Amino acid sequence: MELTLNINGRDHRLSLDPRTTLLDALRDHIGLTGSKKGCDQGQCGACTVHLEGRRVLACLTLAATVQGRPVTTVEGLAHGEALHPMQAAFITHDAFQCGYCTPGQLMSAVACVHEGHARNDDAIREYMSGNLCRCGAYPKIVAAIRDAAPQMAPKTGRV
Amino acid sequence: MADDAGRRPGGHIGQPHVRIDGRAKVTGQARYPADEPTTNPAWAYLVISAIARGRIRGMQLEAARAVPGVLDILNHANVGQEVKSPMGPDGKPTTTTLESDRVWHDGQIVAVVVADSFEAAREAAYKVVVDYEAETPSATFDSPGVQAEALKTDATHSYPLKGDAAAAFAAAPVKLDARYETPTQHHNPLELFTTTCVWDGPKLTIYEPTQSMWGLKAAVARQLGLDLVNVRTVSRFAGGGFGGKGAPTSRTAWIAVAARRVKRPVKLVPTRDQGFTIATYRAETQHHIQLGAERSGRLLALSHEGWEISSRPSSYNVSGTTTTARMYACPNIATKVSVVHADRNTPGFMRAPPDTPYMFPLECAMDELAHELGIDPIELRRINDTQTDPVDGKPYSSRSLMKCFDAAAAKFGWARRNPQPGSMRDGDWLVGYGCATSCYPSNIGPATARLSLTPQGKAAIQLAGHEIGTGAYTLMAIVVADRLGLAVEDVQVTMGDSDLPPVPGAGGSNNAASTTNVAAKACEEIRHKLALAAVQAGAGIFAGADPAGLKLADRALVGPGGRREPLATAVSRISSGAIEVHVENVPQGLAPDAAAALYQGKMSMSRGAERKDVTAFAFGAQFVEVRVHRRTCEIRAPRAVSAFAAGTIVNPLAAHSQYQGGAIWGISSALHEATEIDRRVARYVNDNIADYLIPVNADIGEMDVIFVPEEDHRVNPLGIKGIGEIGIVGMNAAVANAVFHATGRRIRKLPIRIEDLL
Amino acid sequence: MRPFRYEHATDRAQALQLATTPTAAAAAAHVAAPVQYLAGGTTLIDLMKIDVMRPEVLVDINALAGQHGEIRADDAGLRLGALVRMADAAAHPAVLRDYPAIAQSLQLAASPQLRNMASLGGNVLQRTRCNYFRDVTYAACNKRSPGSGCAAMEGVNRRLAVLGVSDRCIANYPGDFANALAALGAAVDVEGPKGRRVMAFEDLHRLPGETPHVETNLAPGELITGFSVPAGPWTRRSLYLKIRDRQSYEFALASAAVALDLDGGVVREARVGLGGLSAKPWRSHEAEAALRGKPLTEASAQAAAEAAFAKAVVHGETRFKPELGRRTLVRALLQCAAMEI
Numbered sequence A: 001m002e003l004t005l006n007i008n009g010r011d012h013r014l015s016l017d018p019r020t021t022l023l024d025a026l027r028d029h030i031g032l033t034g035s036k037k038g039c040d041q042g043q044c045g046a047c048t049v050h051l052e053g054r055r056v057l058a059c060l061t062l063a064a065t066v067q068g069r070p071v072t073t074v075e076g077l078a079h080g081e082a083l084h085p086m087q088a089a090f091i092t093h094d095a096f097q098c099g100y101c102t103p104g105q106l107m108s109a110v111a112c113v114h115e116g117h118a119r120n121d122d123a124i125r126e127y128m129s130g131n132l133c134r135c136g137a138y139p140k141i142v143a144a145i146r147d148a149a150p151q152m153a154p155k156t157g158r159v
Numbered sequence B: 001m002a003d004d005a006g007r008r009p010g011g012h013i014g015q016p017h018v019r020i021d022g023r024a025k026v027t028g029q030a031r032y033p034a035d036e037p038t039t040n041p042a043w044a045y046l047v048i049s050a051i052a053r054g055r056i057r058g059m060q061l062e063a064a065r066a067v068p069g070v071l072d073i074l075n076h077a078n079v080g081q082e083v084k085s086p087m088g089p090d091g092k093p094t095t096t097t098l099e100s101d102r103v104w105h106d107g108q109i110v111a112v113v114v115a116d117s118f119e120a121a122r123e124a125a126y127k128v129v130v131d132y133e134a135e136t137p138s139a140t141f142d143s144p145g146v147q148a149e150a151l152k153t154d155a156t157h158s159y160p161l162k163g164d165a166a167a168a169f170a171a172a173p174v175k176l177d178a179r180y181e182t183p184t185q186h187h188n189p190l191e192l193f194t195t196t197c198v199w200d201g202p203k204l205t206i207y208e209p210t211q212s213m214w215g216l217k218a219a220v221a222r223q224l225g226l227d228l229v230n231v232r233t234v235s236r237f238a239g240g241g242f243g244g245k246g247a248p249t250s251r252t253a254w255i256a257v258a259a260r261r262v263k264r265p266v267k268l269v270p271t272r273d274q275g276f277t278i279a280t281y282r283a284e285t286q287h288h289i290q291l292g293a294e295r296s297g298r299l300l301a302l303s304h305e306g307w308e309i310s311s312r313p314s315s316y317n318v319s320g321t322t323t324t325a326r327m328y329a330c331p332n333i334a335t336k337v338s339v340v341h342a343d344r345n346t347p348g349f350m351r352a353p354p355d356t357p358y359m360f361p362l363e364c365a366m367d368e369l370a371h372e373l374g375i376d377p378i379e380l381r382r383i384n385d386t387q388t389d390p391v392d393g394k395p396y397s398s399r400s401l402m403k404c405f406d407a408a409a410a411k412f413g414w415a416r417r418n419p420q421p422g423s424m425r426d427g428d429w430l431v432g433y434g435c436a437t438s439c440y441p442s443n444i445g446p447a448t449a450r451l452s453l454t455p456q457g458k459a460a461i462q463l464a465g466h467e468i469g470t471g472a473y474t475l476m477a478i479v480v481a482d483r484l485g486l487a488v489e490d491v492q493v494t495m496g497d498s499d500l501p502p503v504p505g506a507g508g509s510n511n512a513a514s515t516t517n518v519a520a521k522a523c524e525e526i527r528h529k530l531a532l533a534a535v536q537a538g539a540g541i542f543a544g545a546d547p548a549g550l551k552l553a554d555r556a557l558v559g560p561g562g563r564r565e566p567l568a569t570a571v572s573r574i575s576s577g578a579i580e581v582h583v584e585n586v587p588q589g590l591a592p593d594a595a596a597a598l599y600q601g602k603m604s605m606s607r608g609a610e611r612k613d614v615t616a617f618a619f620g621a622q623f624v625e626v627r628v629h630r631r632t633c634e635i636r637a638p639r640a641v642s643a644f645a646a647g648t649i650v651n652p653l654a655a656h657s658q659y660q661g662g663a664i665w666g667i668s669s670a671l672h673e674a675t676e677i678d679r680r681v682a683r684y685v686n687d688n689i690a691d692y693l694i695p696v697n698a699d700i701g702e703m704d705v706i707f708v709p710e711e712d713h714r715v716n717p718l719g720i721k722g723i724g725e726i727g728i729v730g731m732n733a734a735v736a737n738a739v740f741h742a743t744g745r746r747i748r749k750l751p752i753r754i755e756d757l758l
Numbered sequence C: 001m002r003p004f005r006y007e008h009a010t011d012r013a014q015a016l017q018l019a020t021t022p023t024a025a026a027a028a029a030h031v032a033a034p035v036q037y038l039a040g041g042t043t044l045i046d047l048m049k050i051d052v053m054r055p056e057v058l059v060d061i062n063a064l065a066g067q068h069g070e071i072r073a074d075d076a077g078l079r080l081g082a083l084v085r086m087a088d089a090a091a092h093p094a095v096l097r098d099y100p101a102i103a104q105s106l107q108l109a110a111s112p113q114l115r116n117m118a119s120l121g122g123n124v125l126q127r128t129r130c131n132y133f134r135d136v137t138y139a140a141c142n143k144r145s146p147g148s149g150c151a152a153m154e155g156v157n158r159r160l161a162v163l164g165v166s167d168r169c170i171a172n173y174p175g176d177f178a179n180a181l182a183a184l185g186a187a188v189d190v191e192g193p194k195g196r197r198v199m200a201f202e203d204l205h206r207l208p209g210e211t212p213h214v215e216t217n218l219a220p221g222e223l224i225t226g227f228s229v230p231a232g233p234w235t236r237r238s239l240y241l242k243i244r245d246r247q248s249y250e251f252a253l254a255s256a257a258v259a260l261d262l263d264g265g266v267v268r269e270a271r272v273g274l275g276g277l278s279a280k281p282w283r284s285h286e287a288e289a290a291l292r293g294k295p296l297t298e299a300s301a302q303a304a305a306e307a308a309f310a311k312a313v314v315h316g317e318t319r320f321k322p323e324l325g326r327r328t329l330v331r332a333l334l335q336c337a338a339m340e341i
């Protein structure tokens, strides 16, 4: 089927099998490989993206269902060369090792702050629990979010 | 956080540095193998066996072939002859796949569907019907039909014997005799076991996450009968390894064959559940421990017998008795290990392969003995601490075990512990404190690298190294900057490509030691060249000086009294552009041709437990608090402290992450992880990442790490012991010991779960 | 995943029309119908990927959020539209204040991402996580292929059910929210080709009995439009307790939804739901009866727990679950009685 996806502010016209998930559309049809496949079954969070500003799992979302709804991926977080405060905090705190879960963690982390769920460490831990990190970067992810939260602009529709 | 003892004159080693690949990782630009752009790839989807033992009588492929977009279906009947059988993680024969109609284990690859799209390949794979001639499989210990094989000492494993452990145990005033079990575990790196193969004439390029670039290259070349020069492996980043990407697996050669047949690049992204059977795992183990001691706590006898599962054809084993025999002073030691062959896939390396499953029983037994004797568990370790290897009397290159215990105990607040089990409470939660010894042998291998330096002070180092999360890129940049007197940002590091000079696989925590030592050697070669030219140059400020007295610092050649010659001058003297060296490093104790062998994909390793001169281990002490709900018995571990002494720490920031991640693995291993097997069909049941539990963020609280300073001049020139695996080793027993302290229930089988405590 | 036709319904009428075909009507059960509604997709797409569900048509009902996406609380009770997302219901002030058991059952479920995606209608229709059901290469699964047997009975079954099971199936209903709905005596609104009907929520799901493949009393093509939870003096003093190995992002091993109307320390009315270990969303009328008129103490809570699990049936690894279930219920009741409201 023919469809247009709006990713990081840009429209992409695609011809896709209706079975194509948003994750596969991003990775294999648009070439945005930042979003990762860790399970393809909603169990790990590596594919987390923002759909109309809310964090969702791209692996359980059919591409066909997001026509006309803006999607933001990890590639859309930075403004040009300037990293998003969350990205910068992840680097400073060494909040990753292999980095494979990181795109999903970042998208969740930004959403976690916008949702108002980063008020204390316990809340951060709970609201970041949909993103597995096999390397065990959790304590540093919490520290990075704690640091980045006050630096983030209040939500304005764009991340 | 900085480790003073590890600091070296250049000023970078031992200083925390953020990862130089951090930006790539947080912007989504870091390219994991499945992210590499490929032109017009076809997609592969695996069909795996639904029986664990038997033969394939035939396959019905019509329905699958009829799916629009299907290009090919590889199976034993059409491609069986095209590939030589793979070797297991130990380099010996292992289970096969499409080479024949034989089914060795559940989930074995039996066909590969190739199609224009992922969706078509998946649909068709589900339509492949396989007719099996099934036999009753043997799943694991105690299943009818398994075969036990007692192991004998070989090149990689030994079974220490000393004195008469049986007699000493029989005569000992205090005895501890217990059996323990550890479960099947799967690495489950977050990245899937992907493979993309691209042919360009006779040349094959393989994009596959690997911890062994050159090992994979050589294995596939052998299987396909290709010249080594015609196979290239690329893995710039791997999404976690943990040993799971250490040994080549069957899938790669078949994807290469598929790409050759369909004349297009072929890309495989297997499912999470397929990862449980197309790669390796940590086998379940059983242990029998006997400790005999004096009332004072001094050990008189240690006997450790272990059993491990493997596949039918492979005797892969980890034999951690090599480690446990060396932990404590003891005059009488007996060890023995058997492999039990079952209808299973072949196990392999998983984070601290021998030490994790074998230290668990020993360290629980020590805790039990301490309880029995009424001695504090830390003191029992102190009483039996030693500076010489109890097996053969060699000195340890260094051993700071008790310093680790003391540092961790202080930080943890061990003094607050009431030794009485079940005595500590916080509201509805029973509180327990536990601790255990951790250790990991210090291994190092040969390595090669290319290093260049420009007059402008930019260095570039290239080697077929592996970034699996350890911070390997940054590690190289720090060492080179340190030794060449540059800023870390001035060093460009290229790795993850077998077209680069070979290094050993990233396993056994050898990576830091092997690669930093070759990098330091390369830097020294450049320094030496510059210094030699400077002292020989008639006109220079160092004419006639002793070249050994010239150092590289702050972008200059610096001599006695602080006299400086800018790097530009020094380099230009030798070369109009950059100077470049290609260096090989063979650590002490290895064959002189060990580096040359790397180019054949053959890796040798100097193993810390089996060196001639010293016994080299890193040591640590791990402490954990567990809480058990008094009614519903959920077990939580909100707080842990681990202290490690592992020689020189190059980058304390990344090292902290490695230690911390390791400790989280330990908690996971003790409380969460287990692959459950349906014994009737020898099949993994919870083969997904929702049912195979690993901790989520909310499971992990405070995870303190202490760097105990340690300088080790004997282990290797840079004094590096390796830190990637030690973090997990002691935590399993520490958790079990803490659960005992909280509840009075001694659980000798991992993982410990709610139902064990109800 | 089998090929399917993707249809986007703009309103309820169109959705019903798209889902009403002769072959659909002939399906043995709602879950087996060749036309399936697509809401969050977190159950459906997952099961289609692993070939367990093979619909030919997907009718995307997300645009029905305009009609059925409302949360309303008034004196009569709480109304939840079927296309309300789990996250939104969990965070709604009236739900949090007046129906804490419902808020918590949603809050403790799945993950933030999944809760943003998943609809309440889809949530109650999620299917068992029994691995023998989810892996199509096991021949024996009465739920997936009627009459084939049950591989789970003597298999790896720690996560499966002990309440409401039959000798054909021991799969558990894995969800959380539905147990709270069952406990609080909710009703479900259904629209179908033949018009509208209201069902007691307790009647939505069926026990496995002889026909574990028929999971609900919905007819093929019927659409859930919303839920209503009656007001009651007990809803404010209510909670959902979920016991699991991990702290978060895990299905329940055992759970309890409890609500109490106390007169001093004495139970005027109790509502008890149980989850994680039951074949369908579970209301324990036995436990409620045991509590009614009694002071809420450790002993009466224990007696209620005994009553709730009197008919539990265990298989292999589920042996611990009645005890875990009893303890979960006792803890939930005592915690609920101690709530400050």
Ligand SMILES: Cc1cc2nc3c(=O)[nH]c(=O)nc-3n(C[C@H](O)[C@H](O)[C@H](O)COP(=O)(O)OP(=O)(O)OC[C@H]3O[C@@H](n4cnc5c(N)ncnc54)[C@H](O)[C@@H]3O)c2cc1C
Pocket (backbone or CB within 6 Å): A041, A042, A043, B690, C031, C036, C037, C038, C039, C040, C041, C042, C043, C044, C045, C046, C082, C108, C109, C110, C111, C114, C117, C118, C119, C120, C121, C122, C123, C124, C125, C126, C174, C175, C176, C177, C222, C223, C224, C225, C249, C250, C251, C252
């Ligand atoms: C990893 C993971 C962990 C999870 N953990 C939990 C947990 O801890 N607790 C918990 O409760 N749940 C959990 N879930 C399940 C999750 O909550 C459900 O998948 C989700 O609520 C289903 O809602 P949906 O809108 O996505 O449904 P869909 O997948 O869109 O639909 C599910 C089914 O319901 C039908 N359907 C949907 N809406 C309607 C309607 N209005 N009328 C009629 N039929 C309809 C569909 O046709 C389909 O058959 C988990 C899921 C995953 C993947």
Ligand code: FES
Pocket (backbone or CB within 6 Å): A036, A037, A038, A039, A040, A041, A042, A043, A044, A045, A046, A047, A048, A057, A058, A059, A060
């Ligand atoms: S890939 Fe989507 S949740 Fe794992």
Ligand code: FES
Pocket (backbone or CB within 6 Å): A095, A096, A097, A098, A099, A100, A101, A102, A132, A133, A134, A135, A136, A137, B190, B239, B240, B469
């Ligand atoms: S950094 Fe490796 S999985 Fe999180």
